[in-house]
């Protein structure tokens with residue numbers, strides 16, 4: 223029975239999130255006399271990064287945010303980048319700071335991420351926020367946007383409590399694999415994290431009720447990897463060039479057509495996890511703005 227799976231529409235879900243953010247942001251602006259503010263810092267000219275940075279700016283405007291994009295050349299020194307971060311940390315119009323990754327290799331990304339005020343860390347990559355999440359606290363830290371978006375998508379199928387469900391995460395990166403494993407665990411799933419050194423990864427994937435693919439290998443996850451009825455979350459964004467046509471196409475880490483045949487629910491690429499990531503960045507910026515107002519309130 224082909225194409226039986228439910229399509230999880232990331233674009234539509236992202237719109238419902240950003241509509242709600244825009245609503246609350248309008249009230250924030252009326253009450254505070256200023257908009258929630260997001261700063262995105264882009265070092266260098268990586269074309270994919272340009273696309274993401276542009277869509278972040280567009281979405282921030284749609285949410286009614288004050289939004290600035292700071293573009294720096296690829297040869298910017300680490301000291302100068304730290305100075306940019308420090309200025310944004312102390313800028314009262316800015317609630318959220320995102321330094322686009324990857325950074326040029328002469329810059330120590332960990333040093334830069336650690337320099338961001340944890341309260342303005344809307345990526346959730348600061349060690350304080352990452353550490354709180356790893357300690358099982360999903361309420362206080364700013365949560366990384368892609369994992370937070372994935373949890374929203376999973377909830378549309380399974381609800382909030384994942385008790386009794388096996389989740390397999392393919393990939394152990396600090397931006398997706400690790401944090402999503404903590405969120406799944408906090409939701410009571412039984413979580414296994416697989417990676418490049420895992421033996422028999424295909425058979426392991428096949429045990430998953432919830433399969434999260436975040437490895438960056440185009441269409442690695444095929445039919446034989448997927449348990450019938452499973453929920454398949456495709457985090458991959460791989461641009462494939464067609465030599466003959468001279469065109470390029472976005473594909474995920476999952477073979478979409480095969481997944482649609484066997485899975486219970488599937489996220490597409492594009493219009494899946496990507497738009498949700500941006501929506502959660504907006505939600506984090508609003509959350510950071512509200513928390514900052516509370517922190518800075520002078521007791522009567």
Ligand SMILES: Nc1nc(=O)c2c([nH]1)NC[C@@H]1CN(c3ccc(C(=O)N[C@@H](CCC(=O)O)C(=O)O)cc3)C=[N+]21
Pocket residue numbers: 271273274277320321322323324345367368459472491492493494495496497498499500
């Ligand atoms: N500090 C930092 N934080 C990030 O969150 C971050 C980052 N660095 N570096 C790069 C990755 C990648 N990323 C994407 C966000 C949205 C889409 C997205 O919306 N993609 C569209 C397609 C866009 C296209 O055509 O390329 C979609 O999937 O439908 C993709 C990728 C955020 N990242």
